[in-house]
Amino acid sequence: MMLETTVIVLGINFVLWILSIMLMLHYACLGKISRKQSSKGIPYTILPSVAVVIVAQEEAEKLRRHLPLFLEQHYPSEYQVIVVDIHSSDDTLKLLEELEGKYPHLTHTSIPVSARDISMQRLAMTLGMKTACTEWVVFTQADCCPETEGWLANFMNTDTQGKHAIIGFTRYAQCNSWMMKKRQFFRLWQQMLWIPFATKHHPYRADDTLLAYRRDYFFGHNGFASDTKLLVGASTLLVNNNISRQQCAVSIGRKAMLLQDNPLPHTWPQEEIFFMETRKHTKYRCLYRTWYAIKVLLPILFTLSTVVSCLLWLHNNLVTGTLAALWLIIYFVRDIAFRKTTKQFNIKSFHLTLPIFCSLIPLWDIRSWLKWRFTNKREFRKKFV
Numbered sequence: 001m002m003l004e005t006t007v008i009v010l011g012i013n014f015v016l017w018i019l020s021i022m023l024m025l026h027y028a029c030l031g032k033i034s035r036k037q038s039s040k041g042i043p044y045t046i047l048p049s050v051a052v053v054i055v056a057q058e059e060a061e062k063l064r065r066h067l068p069l070f071l072e073q074h075y076p077s078e079y080q081v082i083v084v085d086i087h088s089s090d091d092t093l094k095l096l097e098e099l100e101g102k103y104p105h106l107t108h109t110s111i112p113v114s115a116r117d118i119s120m121q122r123l124a125m126t127l128g129m130k131t132a133c134t135e136w137v138v139f140t141q142a143d144c145c146p147e148t149e150g151w152l153a154n155f156m157n158t159d160t161q162g163k164h165a166i167i168g169f170t171r172y173a174q175c176n177s178w179m180m181k182k183r184q185f186f187r188l189w190q191q192m193l194w195i196p197f198a199t200k201h202h203p204y205r206a207d208d209t210l211l212a213y214r215r216d217y218f219f220g221h222n223g224f225a226s227d228t229k230l231l232v233g234a235s236t237l238l239v240n241n242n243i244s245r246q247q248c249a250v251s252i253g254r255k256a257m258l259l260q261d262n263p264l265p266h267t268w269p270q271e272e273i274f275f276m277e278t279r280k281h282t283k284y285r286c287l288y289r290t291w292y293a294i295k296v297l298l299p300i301l302f303t304l305s306t307v308v309s310c311l312l313w314l315h316n317n318l319v320t321g322t323l324a325a326l327w328l329i330i331y332f333v334r335d336i337a338f339r340k341t342t343k344q345f346n347i348k349s350f351h352l353t354l355p356i357f358c359s360l361i362p363l364w365d366i367r368s369w370l371k372w373r374f375t376n377k378r379e380f381r382k383k384f385v
Helices: 002-026 029-038 060-071 092-102 120-131 151-155 178-200 215-220 234-242 267-281 285-312 317-344 351-373 377-384
Strands: 050-056 079-085 106-110 136-141 144-146 165-167 170-172 211-214 248-250 258-260
Touching: 002 285, 002 317, 029 178, 029 317, 050 060, 050 120, 060 079, 060 092, 060 144, 079 092, 079 120, 092 106, 106 120, 120 136, 120 215, 120 234, 136 215, 165 234, 170 178, 178 248, 178 285, 178 317, 178 351, 211 215, 211 234, 234 267, 267 351, 285 317, 285 351, 317 351
Parallel strands: 050 079, 050 136, 079 106, 165 248, 170 258
Antiparallel strands: 136 211, 144 258, 165 211
């Protein structure tokens, strides 16, 4: 009887271990896609015309640092840079006028002060689309910048035949603080889910800091006609509601990504609350949430099962030793898979903090959901839209 029970215990844990190993290996998928794309050469004769649209609000200092890097790209085809200003009262307009004298391919426009009861983000992106005179438009933000002069060429170096959207990758600047390390991890962990998900199933999300969209297709489906009042999630819903897997490309080569300034302390929880509001309007959310839940809960379930089994069979060194060895293998496989991706994107590895951050994911999600749940939706829109 004791032997049979031991076999059952080890069998259950072994099944959970196999499933967990398969999930751990998935974390290397993002880095694998990036390495494959990074190895491609750039066909300098067939890249499409592109406009880079930067949405800015009270961000003159960030534009002063980052905008020249967008303006000095080595792009073989026609490209322009458009800055859409949202009611800035600082030196933004003065700076843009100065730079327009130096860079003829820079244009700026502003949202009318009279604009009310509409998402400023969506209005700014629509104005950028209307101002552009190119085949493609790349949306980004004022706190982002390319790391090389070949960023735009590398980002657009993908097969655009039959594609209407290109999803990109943005990382935070390196920082050794615990808070920023946590944010860097959580952002990367989410990108490890929804970017490969877009290549195999459906583009569920997109990053507001880096998204390319075909201009004619945008106006063909009337842009943001269905969700003009939602504050954030413009890029996510633009892709989720209008783009199929066959129409979506992913460009995440090492030289194709953007670098984003570290956010202020309050912005990360705020963004998570905003996404809780946004996801109500997404398609394929049941499939994605199921995949998300499996990724979160299965490693935790395996750890709990291992701990309980070890406590029950503490007197049996063979059982406890086997279970402890299986758990350590899970940890090392996960660390290796993460390192393959973090190295590709020039992000510092997490190592010993990795199991801590992974176990905190459900707590972060619950906290965000609770804050969203108890936020008055009318006040939510009045305050932030």
